[in-house]
Amino acid sequence: MARSVAVVGTGQTRHVSRRDDVNMAEMVREAALLALQDTGLGPGDVDAVVVGSAPEIFEGVNSPENWVGPAVGAAGKPMLRIHTGGTAGASAAIAAYYHVASGLFDTVLAVAYEKLSDGSAQYGLSTCCDPLWDRDFACGAPALVALQAREYMARYHPEITEEHGAMVAVKNRKNALLNPCAQLRMELTVQDVMDSAPVASPLKVLDCCPTSDGAAALVIASGSRARKLAARPAWITGVGTCTESPYVPDVDLAYPESCVRAAQHAYQMAWVYEPLKELDVAEVYEAFSFQELIWYETLGFCKPGQGGRLVESGITKLDGEFPVNPSGGVLSSNPIGASAMIRQLEAARQVMGKAGDHQVGGVRRALAHSWGGAIQFSTVTIFSNEP
Amino acid sequence: MKTSDATHDRRPLEPPELVYLKGETRCHYTWSTGEVVGSFLGALRDHARILGAVCSGCGRVAVPPLSYCEECCSAMEDYREVGPRGVVMSWTRVAAGFPDAPLPAPFRYVLVKLAGADTSLLHLAPDDERVVVGATLHPEFRKVRRGAITDIKWFVPDESAEERTREQ
Amino acid sequence: MLEVAGGSEEPVEVVEGDLDIEYRYAYGEYYDRFYREMRDNRRIMGVACARCRCVLLPPRPYCGFCYEPVDRWVELADEGTVQTFTNVQLPFPGQPTEPPYIYAFIMLDGAAVQFPHLLGEVDPARARVGMRVKAVWAENRKGTLHDIKYFRPVENEG
Numbered sequence: 001m002a003r004s005v006a007v008v009g010t011g012q013t014r015h016v017s018r019r020d021d022v023n024m025a026e027m028v029r030e031a032a033l034l035a036l037q038d039t040g041l042g043p044g045d046v047d048a049v050v051v052g053s054a055p056e057i058f059e060g061v062n063s064p065e066n067w068v069g070p071a072v073g074a075a076g077k078p079m080l081r082i083h084t085g086g087t088a089g090a091s092a093a094i095a096a097y098y099h100v101a102s103g104l105f106d107t108v109l110a111v112a113y114e115k116l117s118d119g120s121a122q123y124g125l126s127t128c129c130d131p132l133w134d135r136d137f138a139c140g141a142p143a144l145v146a147l148q149a150r151e152y153m154a155r156y157h158p159e160i161t162e163e164h165g166a167m168v169a170v171k172n173r174k175n176a177l178l179n180p181c182a183q184l185r186m187e188l189t190v191q192d193v194m195d196s197a198p199v200a201s202p203l204k205v206l207d208c209c210p211t212s213d214g215a216a217a218l219v220i221a222s223g224s225r226a227r228k229l230a231a232r233p234a235w236i237t238g239v240g241t242c243t244e245s246p247y248v249p250d251v252d253l254a255y256p257e258s259c260v261r262a263a264q265h266a267y268q269m270a271w272v273y274e275p276l277k278e279l280d281v282a283e284v285y286e287a288f289s290f291q292e293l294i295w296y297e298t299l300g301f302c303k304p305g306q307g308g309r310l311v312e313s314g315i316t317k318l319d320g321e322f323p324v325n326p327s328g329g330v331l332s333s334n335p336i337g338a339s340a341m342i343r344q345l346e347a348a349r350q351v352m353g354k355a356g357d358h359q360v361g362g363v364r365r366a367l368a369h370s371w372g373g374a375i376q377f378s379t380v381t382i383f384s385n386e387p
Numbered sequence: 388m389k390t391s392d393a394t395h396d397r398r399p400l401e402p403p404e405l406v407y408l409k410g411e412t413r414c415h416y417t418w419s420t421g422e423v424v425g426s427f428l429g430a431l432r433d434h435a436r437i438l439g440a441v442c443s444g445c446g447r448v449a450v451p452p453l454s455y456c457e458e459c460c461s462a463m464e465d466y467r468e469v470g471p472r473g474v475v476m477s478w479t480r481v482a483a484g485f486p487d488a489p490l491p492a493p494f495r496y497v498l499v500k501l502a503g504a505d506t507s508l509l510h511l512a513p514d515d516e517r518v519v520v521g522a523t524l525h526p527e528f529r530k531v532r533r534g535a536i537t538d539i540k541w542f543v544p545d546e547s548a549e550e551r552t553r554e555q
Numbered sequence: 556m557l558e559v560a561g562g563s564e565e566p567v568e569v570v571e572g573d574l575d576i577e578y579r580y581a582y583g584e585y586y587d588r589f590y591r592e593m594r595d596n597r598r599i600m601g602v603a604c605a606r607c608r609c610v611l612l613p614p615r616p617y618c619g620f621c622y623e624p625v626d627r628w629v630e631l632a633d634e635g636t637v638q639t640f641t642n643v644q645l646p647f648p649g650q651p652t653e654p655p656y657i658y659a660f661i662m663l664d665g666a667a668v669q670f671p672h673l674l675g676e677v678d679p680a681r682a683r684v685g686m687r688v689k690a691v692w693a694e695n696r697k698g699t700l701h702d703i704k705y706f707r708p709v710e711n712e713g
Contacts, residue, residue: 020568023421026454043460060416060574071453073460119416122647131410131580133613134671136651136700139643139658146641147660154639154684200658201642201679245619247612250668253639405587405594405698407579413649414574425566432567534567 002101004387006226006233007093007348008219011035015183015214015333015342018117024059025071028113028215031338032072035109035217039229043073046219047105051081052092052112054337057124059115072111072217085128085372086285087241088112089216089341090379096220097236106222107229113215114335121211121336128374130246139200141287142208146200148253148375149290153202155254156305162202164308165289166193169206169331171311172286175318176328178357183212183333193289207289214335216342223387234348234366238270238382243373251375258378259298259371266380267300272365275300279382280363281323281350283343285370287330292316295369296324299380318358326350326358340370344381351383423454423463430468432534437526439504441465450504451536470501473508473542475522480514489537499524499542511541518544582698585614588628590698597692597702599631601666609667619668633690634709635663635670642679657682661706675705 011034013019019027028051036042049072051065061067065074065081084091089112096110126138153160170190176182188206196206219229226233240262244251251257263275272278284299286292293307301322302310310316316324325331327346330339347366349355368381420428423440430436440452444461450469455462476498484492493514498507510526512518524542532538582590585602592598601610602625604618610629617624640659643652657679660669674682675691688706696702 018419020419021422022454023419023424026421026423029455057412057414057574060414060418060572070457070460071455075458075460115419118418119414120648122645123414123649126649126651127412130613131578132408132582132586133700135410137658137671137673138651139641140645140647140650142645143641143643143658146643147639147658150641150684151639151660197644198642199645201644203641247619247668250619403591405582405590407581408699409577410580411575411577415648416572416574418570418572420567420570422566425568428567428570429565433565535570 003103004223004235005097005100005220006223006230006235006387007344007352007383008221008226008230008233009035009037009039009041010218010345010349010352010354011038012181012216012342012345013214014181015212015335017183017210017212019115019213024061024064024113024115024118025067027115027213028068028111028217029071031113031215031217032109032111035219039219041107041219041229046073046077046107046109048078048099048108049074050092050096050099050108050110051079052088052110052337052341053081053083054085054088054114055083055124055128057119057127058121058336059118068111068113072109084377086287086336087340087370087372087377087379089338090344090368090370090381091241091340093218093220093341093344094239094241094379094381096218097239100220100222106225108220109217110220110341111215111217112338112341114337115213116211116335117213133247142203143200144374145288145291146203148294149202149288152254152290152294159305160293160308162194163190164293164311165202165207166190167311168286168289168292169193171317172292172325172329172331175326175358176332178318179327179332180356181214181333182328183210185328185332202290203288209287209330209334212333212335214333214338216338216345218341218345218348230352232352232385234351234383235385235387236381237384237387238266238272238380240265240269240380242378244376246374246376253375254294255298255304256294256371256375256378258376259295259369259380262378262380263299266382270365270382270384272382275367276302276322279322279365279367281326281347281360282367282369283325283327283329283346285330285340285343286325287334287339289331291371292324292329299367299369318360323360326355326360340372340379343368343370344383347381348383351385421454423452423466426466427451428534431536431538432532435528435532435538436468437470437501438466439469439501441467447505448503449506450501450508467503469503471526472523472545473499473501473504475518475520475524476500476507477520478512478518490541494541497524497542510536510539513541513543515544517546585616589614590702593702594696594698597633599633599663599670599690601629601631603627603629610665612663612666612668612670629665631666632664633703635661635666635688637674637682637684637686637688638662638669639684640674640682642682655679659706661688672700672703673705674707676707
């Protein structure tokens with residue numbers, strides 16, 4: 001049986017379109033030091049370091065852990081680098097969780113980052129495709145998710161409309177107004193989103209995330225340490241990850257099995273039977289507006305095809321019964337390699353009571369979700385106020 | 388992206404097999420240097436001076452400077468000029484050229500510990516038999532400098548630098 | 556800005572660089588047969604799983620659904636149904652096709668897995684999920700997915 005494990009410290013940079021005042025390693029260090037300060041620990045108090053990062057081609061720095069590791073205090077310690085596409089940040093924290101749950105380490109620092117402005121995100125993503133297969137048509141992340149959105153809308157026609165996607169964009173960007181770290185903080189209307197420039201139908205500019213420079217860090221500790229280090233640790237009570245085929249057409253884009261399974265696993269572990277009732281808040285990885293609706297369904301917040309109704313009902317607004325993405329989500333900031341960890345950080349902070357202006361009242365259990373690769377990786381992490 | 392068609396196996400097969408697909412990736416980057424590395428490169432370019440950083444934790448002086456100590460993770464808060472002379476800690480002779488080599492072969496790679504520094508700087512030296520462990524070298528700065536470590540053309544043995552000065 | 560003796564008044568904020576790498580990707584036995592059939596015979600060949608009988612693309616030695624080995628090649632129609640599509644309008648450096656263009660996943664008749672390709676000869680406003688489409692083959696075929704120029708709507712469609 002695994003040991004009980006908690007997040008005891010969190011740190012993130014502000015997420016902006018370009019940071020020129022720091023280089024990549026310094027930016028990661030900024031988040032790491034904030035997380036350590038949050039616990040009252042120094043770099044020397046950490047037993048091991050896990051670095052999560054997206055494809056090296058984004059920044060053009062191969063083996064970035066060589067550079068990033070020592071900047072966050074990894075010298076003289078065990079260090080691993082984890083990469084699982086967009087879920088890399090969450091996978092890094094989950095790897096840190098494994099370190100501690102196994103009993104081999106007591107305090108582990110997990111960091112994740114992206115300095116997208118140093119290179120070209122869409123071109124980098126196109127090189128993730130099989131060069132002998134779909135790379136010929138590599139059309140960037142928006143087009144891939146546009147295919148997902150279209151398939152989803154077609155399957156449940158006429159239940160899901162473009163306006164439902166727009167409602168997500170309006171909701172999350174409004175939440176971001178309360179998050180000082182968010183990049184896009186905007187008061188929008190559904191009509192603003194509908195009228196914004198087409199990117200890849202049915203996605204418009206305001207349905208899409210920005211590209212960001214930013215980093216996040218979590219300090220993860222064993223039960224006995226956690227109680228000493230944090231007044232209200234965010235206990236990691238459920239973890240699920242799952243992988244599907246790299247060939248996108250093998251994946252049911254409108255209902256990705258990897259997400260369903262990751263959620264089932266995490267729910268079983270955390271003893272969650274009715275997610276919408278038993279969870280208090282969720283941070284999901286909606287790089288594009290329609291994805292939030294799909295994740296509502298695969299995460300079991302509603303039945304397949306009812307994501308539109310759920311967002312329409314207002315339940316997932318910040319002042320609703322079950323807020324989703326109170327931080328503003330990925331639609332408001334997307335430092336790709338860090339975004340999945342930011343979901344965990346925001347969910348953990350909700351449990352710790354440290355979410356600031358976008359804190360939801362009385363959170364006992366929070367969910368963090370992420371997707372990555374060609375919509376082929378999924379992670380779900382549940383944080384609770386008790387082990 | 389794919390740029391050309393498949394190359395064919397040399398064997399006379401019917402129809403010919405597809406063996407390799409040629410491809411390439413071409414990326415351009417604009418890396419942020421950060422304040423400290425940016426100042427180091429600015430000082431090289433504008434003043435032909437080499438900056439190091441002093442660790443607030445262990446006192447180590449790192450060249451090139453970083454904003455943090457790679458050994459003890461403390462902040463580097465004090466900066467100072469180091470060198471320009473340094474002692475060779477290790478070297479290797481590059482006998483044959485290779486793509487994107489920094490100099491035409493033969494040349495030497497050297498680890499030089501500059502005066503006042505605790506770390507060695509990786510740089511270049513002429514293929515001169517005096518460039519050995521323990522030798523004192525001196526940087527030869529380029530006339531046109533653009534804010535890069537290659538603003539130092541290479542490190543040359545002290546005598547030869549002096550000789551050159553004398554000749555001029 | 557650092558204040559230090561010998562420091563510059565103007566730090567170098569950005570270092571620029573390029574990373575250009577050339578590759579040779581080995582086709583391997585399965586892509587070799589697949590692309591030779593496309594190039595030489597205008598045929599789209601899938602592989603069938605020995606257990607679930609699903610016909611898979613791209614051809615590979617194992618089934619993506621149940622991990623059993625595949626045991627035979629199956630010719631697929633060059634006609635199928637659009638499962639999803641997008642009218643791509645966002646350009647980015649290095650994009651293989653210049654926008655605007657319609658990218659689609661097509662379920663070829665007889666296949667269990669969708670085929671990624673482009674749609675042509677179709678007004679984006681009239682493209683729809685469920686539309687029947689047929690491959691338009693390129694004259695000059697080289698053993699890549701571009702041996703099919705695009706899929707066009709079949710008669711009475713688009």
